Amino acid sequence: MIADSASENGSKGWIFNIQKFSLHDGAGIRTLVFMKGCPLACTWCSNPESQAYRAELLYARGRCIGASECDRCIPVCKTAAIGRDDEGKVAVDRTLCDNCGECARVCPSKALELSGTLVSVDDVIRTVEQDGGFYVRSGGGLTVSGGEPLAQDRFVENLLAKAQSRGLDTAIETSGLCRWEALRRVAPHADQIFYDIKCIDARKHRDATGASNDIILENFRRLRREFPRTPVVVRTPIVPGLNDSTADIEAIARFIDAAGGTSAHELLAYHGFGEPKYDRLGRSYPLCGTPPPSEESMAILREAVRAVQSARDRDQSA
Numbered sequence: 001m002i003a004d005s006a007s008e009n010g011s012k013g014w015i016f017n018i019q020k021f022s023l024h025d026g027a028g029i030r031t032l033v034f035m036k037g038c039p040l041a042c043t044w045c046s047n048p049e050s051q052a053y054r055a056e057l058l059y060a061r062g063r064c065i066g067a068s069e070c071d072r073c074i075p076v077c078k079t080a081a082i083g084r085d086d087e088g089k090v091a092v093d094r095t096l097c098d099n100c101g102e103c104a105r106v107c108p109s110k111a112l113e114l115s116g117t118l119v120s121v122d123d124v125i126r127t128v129e130q131d132g133g134f135y136v137r138s139g140g141g142l143t144v145s146g147g148e149p150l151a152q153d154r155f156v157e158n159l160l161a162k163a164q165s166r167g168l169d170t171a172i173e174t175s176g177l178c179r180w181e182a183l184r185r186v187a188p189h190a191d192q193i194f195y196d197i198k199c200i201d202a203r204k205h206r207d208a209t210g211a212s213n214d215i216i217l218e219n220f221r222r223l224r225r226e227f228p229r230t231p232v233v234v235r236t237p238i239v240p241g242l243n244d245s246t247a248d249i250e251a252i253a254r255f256i257d258a259a260g261g262t263s264a265h266e267l268l269a270y271h272g273f274g275e276p277k278y279d280r281l282g283r284s285y286p287l288c289g290t291p292p293p294s295e296e297s298m299a300i301l302r303e304a305v306r307a308v309q310s311a312r313d314r315d316q317s318a
């Protein structure tokens with residue numbers, strides 16, 4: 001977990017991006033704030049720079065101008081982590097790099113960038129309110145995503161409370177893997193919660209994400225029990241080999257029903273758009289070469305969700 005005093009007491013939080021004009025993560029036009037740090041390491045993660053609980057250096061070799069034109073980063077690196085490859089481009093030794101970001105500060109081409117900034121609640125609110133007119137007209141607002149927002153629950157609680165006090169609609173996107181206390185404190189400040197349920201099979205969940213789903217499922221049950229009026233949208237990324245059978249999806253839909261239902265259950269097709277970021281972090285992409293699910297298979301899975309919901313509706317009206 002993130003362990004500096006500012007983020008522990010909630011006065012500041014680590015973010016890695018703020019994205020404006022989103023249309024898919026809550027009502028109306030929204031600003032998305034992406035928090036750093038996640039207890040999961042999903043094989044399909046499209047934001048791998050979100051996973052670490054600290055700032056992290058990204059390097060895009062294709063953007064490096066090269067030795068003959070530019071030499072700015074090498075002298076500023078105090079750990080001697082930067083050298084040259086055979087073609088004169090920069091090569092970063094990540095065993096020596098401490099992610100200080102000095103090289104990124106001087107890099108003119110943005111080949112080197114530091115992902116991760118410590119910000120205050122007021123910093124974020126100022127940025128979000130630059131688009132206040134759009135929120136009023138569209139019913140939009142602020143969505144906090146990640147990473148896992150509830151890994152920095154005190155900051156997120158403060159941020160959402162402040163946003164609500166200023167009349168902004170609020171939402172969070174969570175993996176559900178957090179202390180119940182964190183979710184319990186943040187939930188009252190979220191007008192809507194997007195909650196990932198990826199897989200009911202515990203072994204497959206652990207293999208694909210690095211963690212058990214026990215806490216995720218239990219937190220969902222408690223969320224529906226203790227906050228029955230909060231709109232909760234369940235999202236399931238459909239990942240080949242993990243949960244792309246109708247049996248997998250029916251198991252999730254039945255679990256949701258038994259736990260108290262949801263406003264909507266959205267199935268999102270896996271995509272590999274995040275793959276280049278792995279390269280920039282010096283990591284290999286676990287799902288390299290995996291094709292996304294076809295439109296036809298997504299339609300079959302969505303129909304499986306509808307069938308479970310229809311069966312429930314029939315049972316309730318009988």
Ligand code: SF4
Pocket residue numbers: 057076077078079080081082092096097098099100101102103104
């Ligand atoms: S982030 Fe800091 S330690 Fe890492 S390569 Fe850049 S200057 Fe060197």
Ligand code: SF4
Pocket residue numbers: 063064065066067070071072073074090106107108109110111112
């Ligand atoms: S400062 Fe940027 S462009 Fe210049 S050599 Fe370093 S990585 Fe390449």
